[in-house]
Amino acid sequence: MLDRRELLAMGAASFTLSACASLASSTRRIRVATFNIWHDAGDWPARLPLLVQALRGIDADVIGLQEVLQDSGKNLPNQARTIADALGGYSVHFASTAPKNAANRYGNAILSRLPAVSEDWRALAPASDHRTALRLRVNLGSRSVDVVNTHLAWKPEQGPMRAQQIGDLLEWLPADSVPRIVMGDFNAELSAPELAPLTNRFTSALAAGASDTTLNTAEGHRARVIDHIFVDPAFFTVTDARRFGDLPVGANYPSDHFGVAAELRVG
Numbered sequence: 001m002l003d004r005r006e007l008l009a010m011g012a013a014s015f016t017l018s019a020c021a022s023l024a025s026s027t028r029r030i031r032v033a034t035f036n037i038w039h040d041a042g043d044w045p046a047r048l049p050l051l052v053q054a055l056r057g058i059d060a061d062v063i064g065l066q067e068v069l070q071d072s073g074k075n076l077p078n079q080a081r082t083i084a085d086a087l088g089g090y091s092v093h094f095a096s097t098a099p100k101n102a103a104n105r106y107g108n109a110i111l112s113r114l115p116a117v118s119e120d121w122r123a124l125a126p127a128s129d130h131r132t133a134l135r136l137r138v139n140l141g142s143r144s145v146d147v148v149n150t151h152l153a154w155k156p157e158q159g160p161m162r163a164q165q166i167g168d169l170l171e172w173l174p175a176d177s178v179p180r181i182v183m184g185d186f187n188a189e190l191s192a193p194e195l196a197p198l199t200n201r202f203t204s205a206l207a208a209g210a211s212d213t214t215l216n217t218a219e220g221h222r223a224r225v226i227d228h229i230f231v232d233p234a235f236f237t238v239t240d241a242r243r244f245g246d247l248p249v250g251a252n253y254p255s256d257h258f259g260v261a262a263e264l265r266v267g
Helices: 004-026 044-058 079-087 156-172 193-199
Strands: 028-036 062-071 091-096 104-112 116-123 132-140 143-151 180-185 227-231 236-244 259-266
Touching: 028 044, 028 143, 028 180, 028 227, 044 079, 044 236, 044 259, 062 079, 062 143, 062 180, 079 091, 079 104, 091 116, 091 132, 104 132, 104 143, 116 156, 143 156, 156 193, 227 236, 227 259
Parallel strands: 028 062, 143 180
Antiparallel strands: 028 259, 062 104, 091 104, 116 132, 132 143, 180 227, 236 259
């Protein structure tokens, strides 16, 4: 027969195991990626399998794509749908300021293999720049996570416009406690003053200096890190972040941008 001390020890061990199990069940991981796919520029038929290969290698749960085009005049189906079909297992969510029945629609997309709880999008101010933000709330185990994808004004001198777009985006986000990831092509480096409202509130998954560029200099761009994944530090710990899709196959790269991917632990 076990004595009282042995029973207490067994109880303590049982409590410890239970606590560890509870902690493990409350911790989730999510892999996300962002990639500007350069619409149908260059040799799109040659680039498409390279994009698919790069994204398959990252194996992200949620993917943000920018410069997504569908154009019936060119017999070009929605590029996000084409990529998702090639990858398999992803739902497609697309936002464009063009009407749904327009022949040419250009915008941002989110691909998700996590169940979608809700979806929303916004045409960012100013309307003249035709920029959008797309938000997908996904179910990650027992909790929800918001993933936001956007693409901001591209000219170097358009910092004030990007600041307006960021302000509009942040005002649009729900005022709730759901963990949030904001990613995309911001056309600005982390030190840019217009990004301060984001960098003051979120952490960049790809730490400053971790990469010399997310723009493909082989396509004539100046080296700059302008593609970002921002995460709420109150909820997320970055366990890995990297650039991808940065190697050519023959004469082609996947895009004129490189992708950024991150693995996050959700507390």
